[in-house]
Amino acid sequence: MQRLLNFTLGALLLGACAPALPPAPPVAPLSAAIPDSLASATEIEASATAPLADAAIDAPGDEVASLDADAVTWDFDVQTYASHPRVRYYLDYFQAMAPSRLAVVLERGARYEPMIRERLAAQGLPGDLFYLAMIESGWSSEAVSRAYAVGMWQFMRGTGRGYGLRVDTWVDERRDPVKATDAAARHLRDLRERFGSLYLAAAAYNAGAGTVSRGLGRLEPAEEMEEAEAAGDAAFFRLAETRLLRHETRDYVPKLIAAAIIAKQPARYGIATSPVQPFAYDSLVVSDATGLDVVARLAGVSLGEIRDLNPQYLRLATPPGSESVIRLPAGTGASTAASYQQVPAGERVQYLTHVLRRRERLTTVAANYRIPLADLRAANPRVGSSPSAGTRLVVPTVAIPSAIAIRAAGERRPHHATARTHRVRRGETLSGIARRYRVSLTALKRANSIRNEHALMAGTRLRIPG
DSSP: OOOSOOOOGGGGSTTOOOOOOTTSOOOOOOOOOOOSSGGGOOOOOOOOOOOOOHHHHHSOOOOOSTTGGGGSOOSSOOGGGTTOHHHHHHHHHHHTSOHHHHHHHHHHHHHHHHHHHHHHHHTTOOGGGGGHHHHHHSSOTTOBOTTOOBTTTTBOHHHHHHTTOOBSSSBBGGGOHHHHHHHHHHHHHHHHHHHSOHHHHHHHHHHOHHHHHHHHHHSOOOTTSOHHHHHSHHHHHHHHTSSSSOHHHHTHHHHHHHHHHHHHSGGGGTOOOOOOOOOOEEEEEESSOOBHHHHHHHHTSOHHHHHHHOTTBTTSBOOTTSOEEEEEETTOHHHHHHHHTTSOGGGSSOOEEEEOOTTOOHHHHHHHHTOOHHHHHHHOTTSOSSOOTTOEEEEOOSSOOOHHHHHHHTOOOOOOTTOEEEEOOTTOOHHHHHHHHTOOHHHHHHHTTOSOGGGOOTTOEEEEOO
């Protein structure tokens, strides 16, 4: 899956940083904070693993558990590559992390493991691809990369929508562990059918199918290899020894193998994990906007428990005017559904109110609250298209999504009728254009992704921010 940056396992271990491991060069420190709630999410900072130098790959290392792959059963080929230098490097790398940090991630994954393996099997894929989500996000539905890849499987917006996931400012199903897993399984199935190899499919999941296809097309055939070998998993490792893939993708499969070897036998690597309850739930079907806080009260559980089961609802409420499914703790479905029927429709979701200021329009209010104009009008049927100042509007929202959620969903404020562009003329400066339109220079540079204001060229069309 192509994007600027993927989450390495180390970046998700609650700020864990691994020390440098001789003789390999040190790995750049990794840090990220997975938000406990959407309201507290600002932006997740993550750093890619530093590429391995050629000297590190060729350096002799301990025979770290290259035989550990034989201690458990696998449903894809791990034994062949367990002693590969890049795999050994990442075995060392992960073992250098604090075991307690790894235990947190492994326990989170154990919760989702039965569900994920079942959905992978439904697409004819090996269940051990379950560990791909470990190196993508640490099995966190809240993970967001700098490129705004979202969720446990780190889908970009376009790819997620292409596999049927709803992504807008109300719902982001890339965060839904069940629907995102279904989409990821179908995506991996399509990639394996295209490349005929799980490892090439995994590389394409990281870098994009086009990148891997172009790399294979430029890869010189190995005369000493059988045709089947040249086109199978071995082709990835041949491709990884070239510069036809980025360092991130070249290390992606070795990292997957190393993480899987450790995760399959954590006790052998000094990681003590505790038993966890598998991901299980009941469901409540609602036909209109419903607040998760209302559902939590009816179910007799905390809002945090309902939020944990339904991370896809960005506003802590289901969207208005459409049927939605809310997950409930197992065993609470029947009683919650019965109680829900007794709640008047007007009390099933909280609303905000907004008093119109002078010259403020409905489009402005909708943009500020990042909701569709149609939703705002539907919530205010008695308000005309041009209400006067002082008009009290009902805003159908419980929680305004954070900036990171908005950017990840790819939604932007709608352009007003006054949205303007400016074509740069010879001799004009960016600061002069900013003064002319009474906007700040910083806002103008940000709106047009300009870093060097002195490199402005005549004929360039600038967007003037509102």
